[in-house]
Amino acid sequence: MPSVDFSLMEAGQSEIRNKLIAATFKKLGIIEQWGNGLKIIFDDLKNYPEIGLNWSEPGIAFRVTFSKKSYIPESLGKMSEKMSEKMSEKILWLMRDNPEISAKELAYAVNRSSRTIERAIAKFKEEGRIKRIGPDKGGRWEVTKCAE
Structure with missing residues (x-):
């Protein structure tokens, strides 16, 4: 054939x-x-x-x-982007309200993986939205830009 x-x-x-x-x-x-x-x-x-x-x-x-296929329609992509923005703001609020919070605690609070939180933290640092004061253990977060 x-x-x-x-x-x-x-x-x-x-x-x-x-x-x-x-x-x-x-x-x-x-x-x-x-x-x-x-x-x-x-x-x-x-x-x-x-x-x-x-x-x-x-x-x-x-x-x-x-x-x-792994397919995300444009409308879902926009929804996902909004969810990411909301999650980002929630993480920043948690950091502002509790500057000593750990990445692990943030992950638990927003129901995301530690790796997701680490990426968000790196992005926030790059954007100048947060600073880390002190060492990883025993330090604290300083939120410089957060939506009001």
């Missing part, structure tokens, strides 16, 4: 994989024309960027697998 070359889909090129079944399906009216089913699927998937298409040919069989 011929192998499917998806790079040729755009050109509309196709080959009948099983001529007997194709002719029977055509006579029964199950298909409009042969050799375009995968192209129809391929073209329709352009409208669904969150769905991936994988194909394989184990032996003489043909397998199409649809998978969900």
Whole structure:
């Protein structure tokens, strides 16, 4: 059986994989024309960027697998950005209200990983929003910029 070359889909090129079944399906009216089913699927998937298409040919069989891609619609991205801003402000408020708070305590308070808090702290330092006074253990935070 011929192998499917998806790079040729755009050109509309196709080959009948099983001529007997194709002719029977055509006579029964199950298909409009042969050799375009995968192209129809391929073209329709352009409208669904969150769905991936994988194909394989184990032996003489043909397998199409649809998978969900890591996809974040623009509206969710904006929502996520707002959530990040809210979380950032919450972290800054916690630091201002309790300057001796540790990164571990911040992580627990905002229900995020310690690594997420460490990244936020690094970002705040870079933006000049916080300063660390003293050592990691026994020091304190000084919040220089916080939304009122």
